[in-house]
Amino acid sequence: MTTSPFAAQRQTMVDSQLKTVGVTDAGVLAAFAEIPREAFLPPALAALAQADAAHEVAPGRYLLAPLALALLLQHAGVRAGERVLVVGSASGYSAAVLAQLGATVTALESDAALIAMAEAAGVPSVSGPLTEGWAAGAPYDLILFEGAIAAVTPAIAAQLAPGGRIAAVLRQAGVGRGYAGPLTATGQPAGLPFIEMAAPDLPGFAQPREFAF
Known part of the structure; x- marks a missing residue:
């Protein structure tokens, strides 16, 4: 993308x-x-684009804060050529960053x-229901959730390639924690979160009663 007046910021x-x-x-x-975050926000928020905050881009829908997204991507170890699904891609910022890293990105969003x-x-x-993922592009090497989740749905877990991983803020007992790693055979995180991390919830991904991370 071309240089913008916000490049120094x-x-x-x-x-x-x-x-x-x-x-x-x-x-x-x-x-x-490189990627102009301000281009993915409503004009009224452009001046705040680089703030370390999750910005609301539609009612109840947010872009992850820059630091949260950067840490998730670093721990996920994104590699050029990987197939990546962004669940709840919103206005597309995280998908643009992933494409800049050389990934082949499917940005899934339900809000027109x-x-x-x-x-x-x-x-x-x-366009489609976030909880269903996007089977047409599966399998994915990485699935990124643009918001905090309490559980990975079975439909999305089934779209992860063997050896693939997810990157998400996991909501556990009301606390968000960053996780980047594989899932177990039952669709639960196979490792431990790496840091406490605040993020707005991604609608549709509440904790099922029978699962516990």
């Missing part, structure tokens, strides 16, 4: 927010410096207005 965000809290992956840092925002920013999206 993006670089400041990278230097003062990401690098100082453990984001060291050169590709992730370069992608955050958000799909229009994403496409206006140059990110094509597919």
Whole structure:
């Protein structure tokens, strides 16, 4: 994407927010410096685009805060050429960052207005229920959730490639924790979260009664 008047602010965000809290992956840092986050927000929020906050882009729908997204992508170890599904891609920012990292991205969104925002920013999206994933593009090497979840639905778990992983903020007992790793055969995280992390909930991904992380 072309340079915008916000380029200096993006670089400041990278230097003062990401690098100082453990984001060291050169590709992730370069992608955050390059992709214009302000292009994926309503005009009234453009001036706040680089703030370390989750911004609301539609009622009840948010972009993850830059630091949360950067840490998830770093721990996920995104590699060029991987097939990635973004669940709840909203206005397309995380999908754009993943594409900058060289991934082949499927951006799944259920809100028509958000799909229009994403496409206006140059990110094509597919439309469907978030909880169903997008089987047409499966299997995926990585599935990123754009918001906190309490459980991975069976439909989405089935779309993960052997050896694939998810990247998500897991909501456990009211606390969000970042996780990037594989799932067990029953669709639950196979490892431990790596850090406490705040994120708004992604609608539709509440904890089923029979599951516990």
